[in-house]
Amino acid sequence: MAPNVEQSEFFEKKRLGGILIVKDPPKFDLDSYISNYEGFTRLDRLHYIGSSSIYLAVEAYRSAITEAKRGKNVELYQTLVKELATISPSDPAAFPDEAWVEKKTRDVKEELDRLDHELKSYKNNLIKESIRMGNEDMGHFYFACGDYTEAHKSYYRMREHCTSAKHLANMTLRLVYVSIAQKAWMSVQAHLAKVDATQLRLEERTKLDPILSAVCGLAHMCVGNLRDAATQFISTASLYLTTEPAGGIFWQREVLSGNDIAVYGGLCALATMDRSELHHNVLGSSEFRNFLELEPHIRRAITLFCNSKYSACLEILEEYRADYLLDVYLSKVLAIIYGRVRTESIVQYFIPFSCVTLDEMATKFHLTGEYATIEDELESLINNGTLNARIDLVDRLLVSPPTNPRYDVHTDALAMAETYDHTLRLRLTRLSMLAAGMEVRPEKGQHKDMSSGGHDGFAGTMKSLGHKMGF
Structure with a gap:
């Protein structure tokens, strides 16, 4: 069926539009993979994979259609x-259930x-708690219907009726959730800052911090701030794996699973950190190690990179390229991440x-399709100044430039x-000025201005110095 799917009208349009299509089978089993998620992200991921x-197109669309019929x-x-009808017209799921619709x-x-x-009726009764809950129910309804704009408005209307810091935090977390569904990452970051500024009790703050760190890492990754994303993912406490729902949202299943944090954090760290940082901040982190246990191949790739076994590290990443290209969030920045890891590996190697022969470089670093030959890469x-070397095409060598x-x-x-010499001259000048009595001491009442380094104090000092020097 795969050849027919590849030649379908749906994928032909995507191919003509320059949209990436994954032809290789992934390593994961779709049912096992999608069982880690629920809520809107389950349907969103199935749709993206399909x-x-x-x-996996037909299988993913069948599961997505079944899931959609459970909702609103x-x-x-x-x-x-x-879309399924354009991929596999004869599939039973490709015919709409008009009665259900x-x-x-x-x-x-x-x-x-x-x-x-x-x-x-709640507004007529002027009961703040009832109005807040009414707006919340309205937001839940619009979100379930896929109208994220109206859901955002409904949740935002809860603000003026929140009577505690916990209510305010839960309302803002709902806005974060809606913004993630909209892929509005700047809005996600803005709402996360508001949640972080909320005055919560210590136990509530302790439970909330891992969620904020993980979601903030996701937002940074999706806008291309890979270094900040790596820092946030690595600092996510392992408490995230067992945290209770916050804001009525089970974040571990409705947004990011522990496996996602391990993969996202590990790849972002590989792309932005050197070997010592990886060893200390990633492999040496007792908290992040719990996430890496969920994805052993990521830990193995980082270990190989730290041990200077770059080609083996890249081979592991290439084995999982198809899996990561089917991730709804990671796929958008995967080319950048893989490119940075490969570049750093070549430079460090x-x-x-x-000098190294070009044939040896080609053997160690297999081409990934971006360049025709290793010489081009x-x-x-x-x-671009990344690699300090010269290419000898006659002897087919990559030569390090001579140094003296x-x-x-x-x-x-x-x-x-x-x-x-410069520092010594400045000190001698100061000593000479002190010996000549040119030191200016602040008068009474001027201590504050002089100590603050303000403009008025500085101007007064220079004026007094000018008078003493005869200017």
């Missing part, structure tokens, strides 16, 4: 059925009318050598002497 993987998002159900549409309208009527690294240690030592010594 629309990206030729190998009629529009998404119709979209899934329509009609019944669910009617039920959704009736529920909306009921919730709207209840909210109006070449440092101990004065090395040339690109040399031109004696010249470097003399240059450093001269620079040090100039710095010392």
Whole structure:
């Protein structure tokens, strides 16, 4: 069936549009993989896998359609059925269930009318807690229907009716949740800052910190701030794996699983940290080690990188490329991450050598498709200043440029002497000024201005010095 799927109208349009299509089968089993999630992310991940993987397209769409029929998002159900029909027209799930669509549409309208009527009655009674809960119910309803804009508005209306710090934190967490569903990462970061500023009790703060750290790492990763993302993921406490729902959201299953934190954090760290940092901050972290236990291949790849076995590290990452390309969040930055890890591996591998054959480089670092030959890749690294080397095409060597240690030592010594001479002259000048009585002491009442380094104090000092010197 795979060849027919690959040649379908759906994937042909994606191919013509330059959208990435994953042809290789992933290592994970779809049922086992998706069992780690629930809520909107389960359906979102199934939809993304189905629309990206030729190998899993039909299976993922079937599961997504089944999942959609358990919810209230009629529009998404119709979209899934329509897309499956363009991939596999003869599949039983590709035919819409019109009776379900009609019944669910009617039920959704009736529920909306009921919730709207209840909210109006709460507002007439002027009971803040009832109004808050009414807006919350309305937000839940809109979110379940896939109308994230209205859900965001409903949750935001809860703010003026929150009577405690916990209510305010839960409301803001709901806004974070909606923003994640919208893929609005700047909004996610803004709401996370508000949650962090909420005055919560110590035990509530302790439970909430791992969630904030993990979600903040996700937001940083999705906007390309890989270093900040790595820092946040690595600092996520292992308490995250057992934390109770916060804001009514079971974050470990509805947003990020422990496996996701291990993969995202490990890859972002590989892309932005050197070997000593990886050894100390990642492998040496007692908290993050608990996450790495869930994904042993990530820990193995980091260990190999720290031990200077770069080609083995890259081989492990390449084995899981198809899996990561099917991740709804990681796929957007995977090319950047893999590119940085590969570049750093090449640079670090070449440092101990004065020359390496190009054939040896090609053997150690297999091409990934971005460049036609290893010479093209090395040339690109040399031109952008990443790799300090020269290519000898005659003898097919990558040569380190000659260095003159004696010249470097003399240059450093001269620079040090100039710095010392400059510092000594400044000190002699100060001593001469003190000996000539040119020191200006602040008058009474001026101590505050002088100690603060303010503009007025500085100007007064310079004016007094000018008078004494005859200016």
